[in-house]
Each structure stands twice: as structure tokens, then as C-alpha cells.
Amino acid sequence: xxxxxxxxxxxxxxxxxxxxxxxxxxxxxxxxxxxxxxxxxxxxxxxxxxxxxxxxxxxxxxxxxxxxxxxxxxxxxxxxxxxxxxxxxxxxxxxxxxxxxxxxxxxxxxxxxxxxxxxxxxxxxxxxxxxxxxxxxxxxxxxxxxxxxxxxxxxxxxxxxxxxxxxxxxxxxxxxxxxxxxxxxxxxxxxxxxxxxxxxxxxxxxxxxxxxxxxxxxxxxxxxxxx
Amino acid sequence: xxxxxxxxxxxxxxxxxxxxxxxxxxxxxxxxxxxxxxxxxxxxxxxxxxxxxxxxxxxxxxxxxxxxxxxxxxxxxxxxxxxxxxxxxxxxxxxxxxxxxxxxxxxxxxxxxxxxxxxxxxxxxxxxxxxxxxxxxxxxxxxxxxxxxxxxxxxxxxxxxxxxxxxxxxxxxxxxxxxxxxxxxxxxxxxxxxxxxxxxxxxxxxxxxxx
Numbered sequence: 403x404x405x406x407x408x409x410x411x412x413x414x415x416x417x418x419x420x421x422x423x424x425x426x427x428x429x430x431x432x433x434x435x436x437x438x439x440x441x442x443x444x445x446x447x448x449x450x451x452x453x454x455x456x457x458x459x460x461x462x463x464x465x466x467x468x469x470x471x472x473x474x475x476x477x478x479x480x481x482x483x484x485x486x487x488x489x490x491x492x493x494x495x496x497x498x499x500x501x502x503x504x505x506x507x508x509x510x511x512x513x514x515x516x517x518x519x520x521x522x523x524x525x526x527x528x529x530x531x532x533x534x535x536x537x538x539x540x541x542x543x544x545x546x547x548x549x550x551x552x553x554x555x556x557x558x559x560x561x562x563x564x565x566x567x568x569x570x571x572x573x574x575x576x577x578x579x580x581x582x583x584x585x586x587x588x589x590x591x592x593x594x595x596x597x598x599x600x601x602x603x604x605x606x607x608x609x610x611x612x613x614x615x616x617x618x619x620x621x622x623x624x625x626x627x628x629x
Numbered sequence: 630x631x632x633x634x635x636x637x638x639x640x641x642x643x644x645x646x647x648x649x650x651x652x653x654x655x656x657x658x659x660x661x662x663x664x665x666x667x668x669x670x671x672x673x674x675x676x677x678x679x680x681x682x683x684x685x686x687x688x689x690x691x692x693x694x695x696x697x698x699x700x701x702x703x704x705x706x707x708x709x710x711x712x713x714x715x716x717x718x719x720x721x722x723x724x725x726x727x728x729x730x731x732x733x734x735x736x737x738x739x740x741x742x743x744x745x746x747x748x749x750x751x752x753x754x755x756x757x758x759x760x761x762x763x764x765x766x767x768x769x770x771x772x773x774x775x776x777x778x779x780x781x782x783x784x785x786x787x788x789x790x791x792x793x794x795x796x797x798x799x800x801x802x803x804x805x806x807x808x809x810x811x812x813x814x815x816x817x818x819x820x821x822x823x824x825x826x827x828x829x830x831x832x833x834x835x836x837x838x839x840x
Contacts, residue, residue: 445670445709448702448717473711476751480705480714483721 405510405519406432406462408454409503410469410478412445414438420503428507432461446477452485455492464516465492466506468523470499491516497523547611549604551619555628558597563626567591570621576614578606585618631731632780632837637696638682639836645675647832648825658821662808666710667821674708674716693740694728697721711806712822715752715761716829722747737783738772745769752805759803759815761822767794768830781837788830795823 407424411417417437425433436454439445451467458465465488469475478494485492493516495502502523509522553559559567571578571585581602583590596602602622606614648655648671655668681703682696697720705717722743727736745765754760771790775783796819803815806822 439709440707443709445666446713447707447709448705448714473709473714476711476714477705479751480717480721483718484702484705 403464403513403515404431404462405464405466405514405516406434406458407503407506407510407519408434408436408451408458408465408467409499410446410451410454410467410474411437411499412471412474414442416470416499420500423500424503424507427504428511431507431510432458433503433507434458436467446474448477448481448484451478451481455481455485455488459488459491463491464519466510466516466519466523467492467494468497468499468503468506469494493517493520495520495523497527501526544607546605546607547615549615549619550601551604551622553596553598553600553602554623554625556598557628558600559591559594563628564591566626567618567621571614571618574610574614574617576606576608576610578604578614578618580604580618580622630779630781630837631733632693632737633731634687634691634693634696636836637693637700638687640833641675641678641682641696641700643832643836644829645672645679647828648672648675651825651828655821655825658819658824661818662803662811662815663821664710664807667712667825670708670710670712671716671825674704674713677707678703690730692728692730693732694724694726697724697727697740700724711752712761712825715748715822718747718751719744719765720747722750732780734776734778734780734783737780738769738776741765741769741772741787754805757801758805759798759801759808759820759823760805761820761826763798763801763820764791764794764823764826764830767791768826781834784830784834784837788827788834791823791827791830795819795827798823 409417409420414437417435421433421435434454434457436451438450440447440449455465467478469478482492482494495506505526506519506523510519568586568591578585580591581594581596583594604615604618652668652672656665659665659667678700681699685699701717701720701724704720705713723740726739726743748765749762752760754762756762756766767790768787772783772787775786798820800816802813803809808815
């Protein structure tokens with residue numbers, strides 16, 4: 403029983419990159435790219451998907467398809483609708499594109515069938531289950547230094563500013579909480595979903611705490627260079 | 630008056646022309662609440678549809694469904710964005726209920742209901758989420774309510790309802806599709822998919838008469 407993968411993205415570059423990455427971990431698994439429009443531009447095309455799946459079915463008994471954003475999923479579903487002959491041999495995994503492809507490829511390399519490979523891909527999605535917010539180190543005996551700050555840039559703590567803030571806080575060497583989460587964790591900062599105008603509490607303890615809180619407040623008020 | 634495969638072909642020619650005219654407007658709507666590709670994508674897709682139809686000679690016994698099936702697969706292959714599989718599935722489901730030479734008013738109603746069903750099956754959207762469903766649902770409802778009329782009257786009722794439905798998306802907050810990323814900020818803009826649906830159905834009416 404052999405299983406191939408077909409990767410469907412709006413971007414040929416994204417799909418080809420993931421083909422490389424997953425292929426390195428699963429050298430014997432056919433991994434095909436069904437990405438981009440017919441002209442190779444950004445988008446998806448049923449023809450690209452169908453062509454890749456047909457080629458994959460020549461090389462393997464079954465095919466697991468992974469898709470990235472919205473219309474990629476719709477396009478794969480449309481292809482599955484059109485091709486009655488694939489029944490059961492071709493399935494779409496509801497999985498994160500990169501992590502799912504890597505997990506699926508490794509399982510396929512071990513000889514997993516379509517169901518096992520899809521399960522491996524989908525299990526990769528559980529990596530993203532929101533973790534309980536980490537409890538900060540127990541408060542020191544002295545009172546915390548706190549300040550309230552209003553998020554200045556309209557888009558708030560999205561990925562880039564969150565990463566900038568987390569790096570800055572890690573560099574301070576003093577644990578600082580922002581909105582009740584660990585300020586040195588980019589994922590926890592993003593999980594706040596703090597958009598422009600949101601008020602957040604910044605808190606720190608111990609030596610260096612006042613300076614650290616001031617620095618963090620300054621960064622957030624500065625808007626991370628965004629209008 | 631019944632509708633035949635020649636009507637379906639005229640419909641696609643007129644739709645392609647109307648969507649080419651509306652390309653910039655649709656893209657502008659999509660720029661405000663989406664990713665600014667709706668007009669360009671549909672223009673590319675319907676151009677490809679016309680080219681495909683011109684390259685496919687019509688047999689004497691061509692059915693409406695055969696034309697619509699060709700439209701469906703071409704849109705799915707060439708549009709590039711979400712509207713490709715959405716409109717593609719609409720035409721595919723419509724093709725399945727129109728595999729005959731002539732459509733009477735009940736068949737036109739069935740065509741529109743099948744198209745709506747395809748779009749909701751593919752996009753999982755319902756009325757009020759600021760999507761093309763907000764044009765298709767009133768169109769199918771209005772067609773069903775006009776079942777005493779001619780094929781042209783059924784289509785015209787659907788087109789008017791789609792137009793009103795598209796306009797009614799302006800105050801809505803999107804909860805499906807790309808615009809939903811904007812949340813409250815999506816209110817105040819017309820949904821481009823609902824507008825392109827209204828354009829498509831208006832050309833279905835215009836194509837009833839020979840040009």
C-alpha cells in the first residue's frame with residue numbers, strides 16, 4: 403500500500419518549498435505540486451489539482467491532498483466532486499499545510515495507507531490547540547511595578563509587532579507580563595488579539611522592573627513604526 | 630418561449646462582455662473588503678469560457694446542460710480565486726438539472742435553485758453573511774414566486790432580486806470569506822461576489838432575445 407501527497411497552494415513557490423521540505427524526510431514518497439493558476443500565477447485551478455492527482459495515482463495506490471487557504475480547499479473539493487473515479491483513493495486532509503505535509507510524508511514513508519497518512523496530517527493540527535496561558539513566575543515578595551498602556555497602532559499586536567516586542571522583552575532580562583501573558587512569548591502576545599485602542603497592563607517585579615515596564619510601555623505607545 | 634443551448638451560449642458571451650466592463654468596479658469593491666482580484670479573476674474566467682465555447686462547435690442536439698457543464702469546468706480551471714470553484718459548482722449543479730434541449734419556466738427555476746444549492750454546498754455560507762449567497766438566494770426565491778410567468782419573466786424576477794440582494798449587502802458585516810477578516814470594517818461596502826451574481830443574472834435575461 404503506497405500513498406502519495408499532492409500539495410495545493412495559491413503559490414507555486416509555497417507548494418514547491420513544502421515539497422522540498424517534506425521530501426527530505428520522506429525520499430520514497432511521491433509528493434506533487436498542484437499549485438497556482440494555469441499560467442503559474444497566484445491562485446488555484448481544478449486542472450492543476452486534477453493533473454497532479456492523476457500523476458500521483460500512477461505512482462501510488464492512494465493520494466492525500468493538503469491545501470492552504472480558502473479557495474485552495476474549495477478547488478480541491480470541486481476536483482473531488484468532478485472525478486467520480488477517484489472514490490476512496492483520493493482524500494483531502496484538514497490539516498496545517500507545512501506541518502501536516504511533513505507529518506503525512508513521514509507516515510507515508512513508513513507505508514501508511516490513505517487513512518493513516520491523512521490522520522497523521524490532521525493530528526499535526528492539534529499542535530495549534532491553544533495552550534493554557536503559562537503562569538508567570540511566582541510574584542516576588544515586593545509589590546509589582548505596573549502601568550497601563552493603550553495599543554497605538556491600528557492593527558495592534560499582530561505577528562510583526564508581537565515578535566518585535568517579545569524580542570525586546572527577552573533582551574531586557576526581566577520577566578514582564580503584558581495583558582497577563584508572558585511578554586517574551588510571541589505566540590502568547592499574538593493570542594491576546596490586542597488591536598489598536600486596547601488597554602493592556604504591563605507588569606514586572608524586582609530589580610530593573612521600573613525601567614523594564616517603562617521600556618515596554620514606550621514600545622507599545624510608539625506603535626512599532628506603523629501609522 | 631423556451632430557452633435552448635443557443636440561449637446559454639449567448640448568455641455566456643454577454644456575461645463575459647458585462648463582466649469585462651465591470652472588471653475595475655468589481656476589483657475596486659474587492660479591494661475595499663477583500664484581496665482585489667474578483668474582477669480580474671472573473672474577467673479571465675469568462676474570457677476563457679467564451680474561447681472554449683467558440684472552440685467547441687454546437688451539435689444540433691446540444692442541451693443547455695452541456696453548455697453549462699463546459700462553463701463549469703472552464704471556470705474551475707481558469708478563475709484562480711474562490712469564485713472559480715463557487716461559480717463552477719453553481720454551473721455544474723445547474724448543468725445536472727438542465728440536460729435537455731429546451732427549458733420551460735419550471736426548468737429555469739430548477740436551474741437557479743440548483744446553482745444556489747451548489748454555491749451553498751461549496752462555500753458553506755448562508756443568507757446574511759455578506760457573500761454571493763445574498764444575491765443567489767433572493768434570486769432563486771423570486772424565480773420560484775414567478776412560476777406563472779414566461780421563462781423571460783422568471784429570469785427577470787431572479788435578476789431584479791439578485792440586484793436588490795447585492796445592494797442589501799452594503800450594511801452587512803461579513804462573517805464568511807475573505808472579507809470576514811475585516812469584521813465590522815466590512816460594513817459599508819457592497820459584496821463583490823453578490824454584485825457579480827447580479828451582473829451574471831442580468832445578462833441571462835438580456836440573452837433571452839436574439840441580439
